[in-house]
Every structure is written in structure tokens, then in C-alpha cells.
Amino acid sequence: MKIILKDGSELDLKSGATAKDAARAISEGLLRAAVAAKINGQLADLLTALCEGDRLEIVTLKDKEGLEVYRHTCAHVLAQALKTVFPTCKLAIGPVIDNGFYYDVDFKTPITMEDFAKIEAEMKKIIKADFPIERFTLSREDAIVLMSKFHENYKVELIQDLPEGEEISFYKQGSFTDLCRGPHLPSTGKIKAFKLVSIAGAYWRGDEKKKMLTRIYGTAFAKKEEMDEYFEMLEEAKKRDHVKLGKEMKLFALLNEGKGFPFFLPSGMILKNVLVDYWRQLHRREGYVEVQTPMIMTRTLWENSGHWEHYKDNMYTTKIDGEDCAVKPMNCPGGMLVYKLAPHSYKDLPIRMGELGLVHRHEKSGQLHGLMRVRCFTQDDAHIFMLPEQITDEIKGVVRIIDEVYSLFGFKYHVELSTRPKDSMGSDEDWDKATNALRAALDELKLPYVVNEGDGAFYGPKIDFHLEDSIKRTWQCGTIQLDFQMPQRFDLEYVGEDGQKHRPIMIHRVVFGSIERFIGILIEHYAGKFPVWLAPEQVKVLPVTDRAAAYATELADRINAMGLRASADLRKEKIGRKILDAEMEKVPYKLIVGDKEVEGNTVSVRKRGEGDIGVMTQDDFIALLKKENDEKIIF
RNA sequence: GCUGCUGUGGCUCAGUCGGUAGAGCACAUCCUUGGUAAGGAUGAGGUCGGCGGUUCAAGUCCGCUCAGCAGCUCCA
Numbered sequence: 001m002k003i004i005l006k007d008g009s010e011l012d013l014k015s016g017a018t019a020k021d022a023a024r025a026i027s028e029g030l031l032r033a034a035v036a037a038k039i040n041g042q043l044a045d046l047l048t049a050l051c052e053g054d055r056l057e058i059v060t061l062k063d064k065e066g067l068e069v070y071r072h073t074c075a076h077v078l079a080q081a082l083k084t085v086f087p088t089c090k091l092a093i094g095p096v097i098d099n100g101f102y103y104d105v106d107f108k109t110p111i112t113m114e115d116f117a118k119i120e121a122e123m124k125k126i127i128k129a130d131f132p133i134e135r136f137t138l139s140r141e142d143a144i145v146l147m148s149k150f151h152e153n154y155k156v157e158l159i160q161d162l163p164e165g166e167e168i169s170f171y172k173q174g175s176f177t178d179l180c181r182g183p184h185l186p187s188t189g190k191i192k193a194f195k196l197v198s199i200a201g202a203y204w205r206g207d208e209k210k211k212m213l214t215r216i217y218g219t220a221f222a223k224k225e226e227m228d229e230y231f232e233m234l235e236e237a238k239k240r241d242h243v244k245l246g247k248e249m250k251l252f253a254l255l256n257e258g259k260g261f262p263f264f265l266p267s268g269m270i271l272k273n274v275l276v277d278y279w280r281q282l283h284r285r286e287g288y289v290e291v292q293t294p295m296i297m298t299r300t301l302w303e304n305s306g307h308w309e310h311y312k313d314n315m316y317t318t319k320i321d322g323e324d325c326a327v328k329p330m331n332c333p334g335g336m337l338v339y340k341l342a343p344h345s346y347k348d349l350p351i352r353m354g355e356l357g358l359v360h361r362h363e364k365s366g367q368l369h370g371l372m373r374v375r376c377f378t379q380d381d382a383h384i385f386m387l388p389e390q391i392t393d394e395i396k397g398v399v400r401i402i403d404e405v406y407s408l409f410g411f412k413y414h415v416e417l418s419t420r421p422k423d424s425m426g427s428d429e430d431w432d433k434a435t436n437a438l439r440a441a442l443d444e445l446k447l448p449y450v451v452n453e454g455d456g457a458f459y460g461p462k463i464d465f466h467l468e469d470s471i472k473r474t475w476q477c478g479t480i481q482l483d484f485q486m487p488q489r490f491d492l493e494y495v496g497e498d499g500q501k502h503r504p505i506m507i508h509r510v511v512f513g514s515i516e517r518f519i520g521i522l523i524e525h526y527a528g529k530f531p532v533w534l535a536p537e538q539v540k541v542l543p544v545t546d547r548a549a550a551y552a553t554e555l556a557d558r559i560n561a562m563g564l565r566a567s568a569d570l571r572k573e574k575i576g577r578k579i580l581d582a583e584m585e586k587v588p589y590k591l592i593v594g595d596k597e598v599e600g601n602t603v604s605v606r607k608r609g610e611g612d613i614g615v616m617t618q619d620d621f622i623a624l625l626k627k628e629n630d631e632k633i634i635f
Numbered sequence: 636g637c638u639g640c641u642g643u644g645g646c647u648c649a650g651u652c653g654g655u656a657g658a659g660c661a662c663a664u665c666c667u668u669g670g671u672a673a674g675g676a677u678g679a680g681g682u683c684g685g686c687g688g689u690u691c692a693a694g695u696c697c698g699c700u701c702a703g704c705a706g707c708u709c710c711a
Contacts (some may be wrong), residue, residue, distance in 0.1 A: 036636045062709060102706095112639075200706030201638025208708050212638050215706070247646085256684090256702060288689080314710090325645095359711090363636050365702095366711065377711070455710095464711090486703055514711045572668075580672040594670055 001052040007545045013050065020046040020186065023058045027505055035190065036069045036183045043069070045135055068096045070316040073133065073185040074194050074220040075101040076579040079121035080176035081290040082216075086111070092179065092204060092213050098472070099230065103200055106154065116196045117214075123194065130189030131174040135182055139169040146170070147179060154204065156340035193227045194220035203405075217628040242469075242523035243370040249528055249538070251588065252371065256321040260368045260375030262516060267536035270565065272515060274534055276356060279380050279512070281634040286401060288352040288382055293334025295358065299324035304489055305333040306425050314361045331357035332483075332508055335383040338488040339504075340393040344494040349504060350386035350394055356515075357381050371520035372475055378515040380545030384504075384507040385492065391505060395441035395463075395480060398509045402465055402478040405511050409525065409630065414474070415447055416464045418455035425458060430484040437459040438482055460508075469524050477521070482506075499619060531626040532588050538567035539625065540582040541603075544575050544594030551598045555591065555618060562622070564629055579606065589625065 002010045003022060011022060019037030023030050023046070038057040039045050043065055050056065059066040075094035082089055082105055094103035108280050126366055138146060140159060147155040160181060171180045185191070195218060202215040221227040237245075246252045263604060264272060280290070296318065302308040307315065307329065316327040326335065336352055344351070360376045367373055406413050417438060420431045423528035438461055442449050449463070456462050465478035483506045486492075493501045512518035522534070532538050539559055543552040552568040559566035569578045575592060582590045590606040597603055597615070604615050616624075 110639075198705065199639060202707045203637075206708070208637075212707075214638075216705080254703090259702080362708080364709070366636060366707090369704090373710070379711070462709070479711070513711090517711060542671090544670050547668080574667095574669050574674065575671060576669090577673055578671095583672060590671085592671060596670085606671065 003050050004053065004055045006057045011056075015052075016049055018049050019044065019046050019056060019058065022050065022056055024059070025297055030058055030060070031117050033371070034058050034060075035061055035066045035185050038065070038171055043105065043183055046186050047135070048183075050604075067222065069183055070096060070191065070222070071096045071101045071220045072180075072182075073188065074191055074218065075103050075186065076133075076171065076173065076176070076178055076180070077123050077126050077188055077191060077194075078103050078107075078119070078196070078216065079125055079178055081171060083176060084122050085115075085118055085211055088242070089450055090154055091152055093158070095180075097618070100197065100217060102202075102217045104204070104213040105213050106211070108206075111199070111214060113196075113199055120194075120196055126174065127188050127191050130187050132187045132313050133184045135169055135171055135175045135184070135239050137169045140166070141180070143168040143170070146177070146585065150177070152179075155614065157221050169427060176419060178596055191220060193224040194218060195227065197536050222439045232236075237472075240527045241370075242372075242520040245523050245528040246520075249523075249536075251523070254370070259365065259374075260363060260431065262371055262376075263608065268519070270536040271519060271530070271534060272394055275515060275518070277510070278632060278634075279356075282401065282405070283352075283354050283382070286352070286397070286635055288354040290354045290356070291335070291338050292355060293331060293338065293357065295360075296320070296325050296327055297334065301333050301337075302326050305336070305486065306459060306489060307333070310423055312427065314363070315358050316362060326430065327408050328357070329361045331359065331381045332377060332383060332486055333356050333490075335381075336486055336492065339492055342492060344385075344504070345495055346387060346496045346502070349494060350384050352382055352384045354380075354382040365577075371516045372469070374514075374516055377517065379510050380512045380515060381508065381510055382618050384509065385487075385494075385504040386507070387494075391437045391507075392444065395482070396505055397439065397446060398480050398507065398511075399441070399445055399447065399463075402480075402511050406465070406467070406478075411467050411521075411525065413465050413467050413477075415442070415449040416455070416466065417442065417449050418452040418453040418457075418462045420461060421454045421456050423458055424456070426460075426485045426488075431461065434482040434484055438480070444572075457481050457483075457508075465513075467521050469521060474514075475517060475521060477518060478511050479509065481508040483508060486594065490544065527534060528586050530586070530588075531631075533630075533632050535565070535586075535588050536628065537565050537567060538589050539564070539567040539589045539591060540578075540587045541566060541591045541593060542575060542578040542582065543568065543570065544592065546572075547595060548593045548598050552591075552593050555593065555603070558618075559622065559625070561584045562626065564622075564625060583608070589621075591621065 001015050001053050002012055005011055006017060011025060013022060015023060019039065023034045034046055036059040037046055037048060038059055039048060039050065040055050057178045061070060070120050079091050079094055082283060086107060088108045092104035092106065094101065099406060143159045144156055164170060169180065171182060171184050197217045197219055200215045201212045203212055204210040219230065227474050243328040249267060250265045251271060252265055253263040255263060262509065299308060311329060315329050318325050337357065338353065356378055358378050363373060363375055364510055419435055442463065460481050460483040462479050462481040464476045466474040467477050468474050487503050487506050492504050494504050541552040541556045543549050549570050556566040556568040579590060586608065588608045591603040592606065593603055602615050603621050605613050605621060607613050
């Protein structure tokens with residue numbers, strides 16, 4: 001029979017030959033490297049029999065899919081080892097994830113990381129034994145019988161949920177058999193480098209109401225060196241942790257007296273204010289106006305907006321003069337009230353109404369994380385009230401702003417479209433209309449996105465923009481939400497060309513998302529080494545001796561008077577020490593001034609990360625600094 | 636909230652077998668005026684996260700609790 005290879009060439013094989021036979025026929029080297037096959041685009045085991053005319057691609061560890069197969073087999077090796085070391089444990093699921101794999105297991109008595117050595121030793125034995133890994137299939141009934149025999153009730157539950165009539169595949173290695181779609185490596189001996197990484201709780205089927213299982217995380221690489229590199233990379237990433245840097249750089253503080261309510265310190269406030277200044281300039285250019293609505297409003301308002309019904313668990317409430325009130329968890333209801341203050345003409349729309357609103361939300365304690373997840377944060381919010389025909393343009397406008405801002409910082413982001421959640425309000429028709437409008441805008445912009453079913457806000461679907469932190473966890477920052485509900489609930493109107501009253505449509509949107517979270521991401525992105533325009537302190541003037549102290553102070557004053565940020569280090573320390581300290585503080589520019597500089601009205605400049613860049617006049621340096629600072633100024 | 640781990644001066648960490656605490660950095664004072672990544676001396680600073688228990692004796696053992704970290708769930 002003939003099969004077709006990746007490069008289009010044909011290969012002649014005996015009928016009944018497997019993908020492994022094909023690899024052998026191509027080359028000895030390929031046979032050694034092969035971990036799986038792709039037959040007609042479908043990932044499969046190497047031992048899969050081929051048919052006349054199949055398109056075949058041999059998958060090796062160099063392919064992403066090959067590494068995934070490798071790690072998946074490693075998860076099975078872990079499971080087999082666990083069944084040996086802890087015979088009473090019950091297996092749940094063991095998938096591949098980015099950078100590794102995990103297995104969820106129900107243990108009689110909890111295990112700890114101390115047990116890892118034992119488990120890893122057993123895994124090594126299994127690898128050394130080089131068990132062949134064999135695939136077989138059973139009917140649903142037989143599959144249930146088999147898994148029941150092993151007392152694997154989680155597996156039984158999984159099988160019961162599989163569609164009727166389908167054959168169910170299993171993989172057997174040595175005495176161990178696991179329910180699995182596959183594919184897998186041909187034998188356990190192919191695994192070269194693996195490590196168990198951590199342990200955590202995870203709910204069975206991701207459901208908070210179900211039993212919590214023990215999740216064992218592991219990783220595996222083709223070579224030991226690659227694994228070492230990976231762990232080194234993780235160590236490096238930890239040094240960028242914004243909680244650690246925020247403390248070291250005195251940007252913010254997290255205290256027990258306000259769990260989830262961050263304190264912003266002077267340097268952190270500079271950073272925050274610089275971001276806010278930039279935001280204001282940008283939004284002025286884009287035709288936004290700015291308002292501020294109250295922090296506390298009455299229960300009747302929150303009932304009207306639907307928050308009291310759908311969001312109460314996350315709201316802080318209080319009583320004022322006997323009346324129930326809530327601290328705002330969102331800015332929209334306040335914005336609605338502002339819109340309603342006056343009648344509007346279709347000629348006024350769209351109205352783009354921004355608000356840097358401080359919102360409070362009661363997040364569960366275990367969910368708090370540095371600045372990324374807090375209980376009070378500033379949203380760089382805006383509500384856009386518009387005509388139906390303006391929807392697409394307005395969405396595109398917001399996407400453009402978000403892209404401009406993220407690009408400015410050099411962020412990579414990915415986009416998700418979140419649809420109607422279980423707990424929500426409004427008609428299906430409105431939800432469909434809104435979801436389709438968002439989808440249409442994304443398609444028109446040719447922006448790639450993934451759909452996140454059921455993750456929308458309770459009042460409408462949304463487009464979410466996600467940014468990565470230093471260890472590649474992603475955080476939602478920007479979001480665009482299309483809302484047909486609030487305008488109805490608040491009875492918003494405009495007078496159309498026809499003189500009749502109409503209902504405007506509204507967008508909620510944020511660019512930074514939460515300024516606090518955005519700052520967290522920025523700290524990790526720059527590892528604390530902020531560009532000049534963001535740096536809390538831009539210049540440190542370092543006099544060599546007391547004789548230059550007055551000159552240093554005057555220079556720092558001159559820079560500050562221009563709205564830039566400098567200070568002089570007048571301590572009685574050696575210059576080397578002052579340089580070290582300023583470097584540790586990550587100040588972009590250090591100016592060394594001694595007798596020579598005082599004499600010539602010059603400065604000796606050190607740039608962060610580059611060292612000594614030479615002597616220049618005060619005026620030249622200030623021009624240089626100003627240019628870098630003004631890079632991002634819009635007006 | 637759930638599971639696991641951690642909690643010792645402002646920071647980073649030692650502290651063995653239970654015998655009532657130690658270092659470096661930072662801080663203060665003094666000496667040093669030194670030209671591109673740590674000058675020297677002296678000093679002050681801790682009821683060992685909190686509460687309770689076991690014990691002649693608890694940082695150390697036990698229980699509870701609070702907080703932090705990782706993951707799950709939820710979310711900007």
C-alpha cells in the first residue's frame with residue numbers, strides 16, 4: 001500500500017504496517033525520535049495500523065504535540081507509581097498542561113511533598129522497566145466493569161458521561177491500566193527527565209460543591225538540561241514578583257489592618273498618578289468627558305440596577321440615617337444617573353463618559369493576591385451611550401485605544417469573548433443581539449479571540465483583554481461590555497430625528513482594567529526597571545564630596561522645578577556606595593558631581609544598566625531627560 | 636471559601652535532643668571628604684503571628700485561630 005508523507009512524497013509499505021513501521025522505513029534516526037504519529041491530521045499512537053492513501057506525519061519531541069504526548073505518558077507513569085505506593089488511592093483525571101502535567105487523585109490520608117521522593121523513585125523504576133504501552137478498546141459496559149474492578153469510581157463516572165455506543169480506549173503499561181483517549185509513547189522507557197513540582201487541592205470536575213482531590217503537578221522534558229533551564233527561568237521570574245518588588249521599592253504595602261485594601265506609598269502614588277495623567281490625556285484626545293459619582297448610594301439604586309439581586313454577596317453594605325446603602329462595586333449605576341440628569345438628542349450621541357472610579361468588592365479571602373486581586377481598586381471606567389448604528393464603530397474605537405495603550409508598554413495580550421452566564425438578567429434576544437455585535441466588531445477588526453462560554457457579566461456579554469504576569473499566569477485587564485439591560489432598567493432615552501423617544505445602547509469599558517492590577521503587571525513586566533516617564537525617581541544626583549553638595553542640591557531642585565523627578569544623595573558615603581544604592585533603587589539616571597563638574601557646570605552621567613555614559617553639560621542632560629520623559633505625552 | 640505549605644528584630648534568614656534568642660543588611664552615634672556597584676568602630680532594636688494546652692521548663696511538642704504563599708473555585 002502507499003501512504004503520503006509530510007513533504008508530499010509517497011512511501012510503499014506492506015499492508016497492515018503501522019506508523020512505527022513507516023518511521024523505520026524512512027530512517028533509523030526518525031524511528032528513535034518518534035513519539036507518536038499524525039494520521040490524516042489526527043494524532044495517534046505509533047502502533048496504529050495505516051491504510052492505503054493515509055497522509056502520515058511522524059511526531060517527535062521537537063513538536064509541541066510530541067512533547068504533550070510525552071508528558072501525558074509521564075502522567076500515567078505517575079498514576080502507576082501512586083497505585084503502587086498508595087494502593088488505596090483513587091485516580092481522577094491526569095491531563096497535560098502548559099509546561100507539564102498533573103494528576104488529580106483521591107487519597108485515603110493526605111500526602112505531602114515529602115512523599116515526592118518515594119513516588120519519584122517508583123516512577124524511575126517504571127521507566128527503567130520500559131513497559132510497552134498498549135492500547136485496547138472496550139464497550140461502555142465492559143469499560144465500567146473493568147474500572148469498577150479496580151475500584152476507580154471517578155473513572156466510572158467519567159465513562160458514564162461519555163456518549164453511548166462509542167468504543168472506549170484504555171492504555172495498559174505493566175500491570176497498570178488507565179482510561180485514556182491517548183495517544184501515548186510506545187513504552188515507558190522513553191521518558192528521560194521528569195520532576196514532581198507541587199501539590200494542591202482541586203475540586204472534582206472543577207465544582208466547588210464536589211469533593212476536593214489532591215492535585216500533583218509535575219513536569220517532563222526531552223532532556224535534563226532543558227528541564228534545568230525551565231526551573232532556572234522560574235527562579236528568575238520569581239525575582240520579578242510584584243509583591244516582592246513593591247515592598248523593596250516602597251511602592252505599596254499590604255497590611256493586616258486592611259486585608260485586600262492596599263496602601264499606596266509615595267513612590268507608588270507617583271507611578272499611579274503618572275498613569276492617570278497619561279490616561280486623561282489619551283481620553284481627552286478620544287472625545288471622552290470625565291465625571292465622578294459617589295462611593296455610597298442607596299439600596300433602591302442597587303435594586304434598580306440589578307446589583308442587589310445579582311451581586312449582593314460581593315457588596316459592602318451600610319445604613320445611613322436608617323436607610324440601607326451599599327458601597328459601589330461598579331460605577332455604572334452612578335453613570336446612569338448622570339445621563340438621566342438632562343434630556344438628550346440623537347445629535348449628542350455618542351456620549352463617552354469616563355470615570356476613574358474607586359470600587360469595593362468583597363472577594364473571598366483566598367482569592368486575594370498582591371495588587372492583582374484586591375478588595376478595592378480604581379477602574380479606569382467609561383460608559384458610552386450611543387445609537388444602535390454606532391455600536392460597531394464605538395467598539396472598534398475602544399479596541400484601538402486598548403491596543404494603543406498595551407502596545408505602548410510592549411504587552412502581548414489575548415482576547416476572549418465571554419457569553420451569557422447562568423446568573424444573569426434580560427431576554428435571550430437582547431443577549432444574542434449584544435453578543436453578535438461584539439463578535440461582528442472583532443471579526444471586522446480581524447482580531448483573533450477565543451470564546452469563553454458563560455463568563456459574561458450579569459447584564460451583558462463582554463470582550464476581555466488578558467495580560468501575562470511574570471510566571472505566565474494571565475490576568476484580565478481591559479474589557480468591553482455591551483449592555484442592553486441598564487438603559488432599560490434606568491429608562492434612559494434620547495430624542496431621535498423623528499422627534500420620538502428612543503432607548504440608547506450602552507458600552508461599559510476599561511482599558512487598564514484596574515489601575516492597581518495594571519501596576520502589578522507593569523512592575524513584573526519591567527522587573528521594577530521602569531522607563532523614565534514612569535519611574536518614581538528619574539534622577540539621583542550623587543556628590544563625591546561635601547564641596548559638591550550645594551551644586552547637587554541646586555541641580556536636583558532645577559530638575560524638580562521642571563516637573564521632573566530628582567533628588568540628591570547627601571549622605572557621607574563614598575561615591576561607590578551611593579552608586580550601588582541608587583542602582584538597587586533602579587533609578588534610571590545617576591549624576592556624579594565632584595569638583596570637576598562644579599567647575600565646568602557639567603554632570604558625569606551613569607545610565608541604569610549601562611554604567612558610565614560620559615560627561616555632559618547640565619543643559620544637555622536635562623534636554624535628554626526631558627525628551628525621554630515626554631515620549632509618551634500626547635498633548 | 637476549599638486543599639497543601641509557611642509565619643523568629645524594618646528586610647533576608649540561623650536556632651541541634653524542649654533548658655526562657657543569634658547573624659548579615661537597614662537604623663542611630665562617632666571617625667573617615669573618599670571619583671563610578673558595599674570604608675571603620677560603637678550602639679539601640681525581638682513577650683519568636685495570636686490564644687489556649689502539655690511540662691519544673693515551649694521559638695521548639697499538641698489544639699484552635701489569624702495572616703501570607705501555591706493551586707482550585709470566583710473575578711478587573
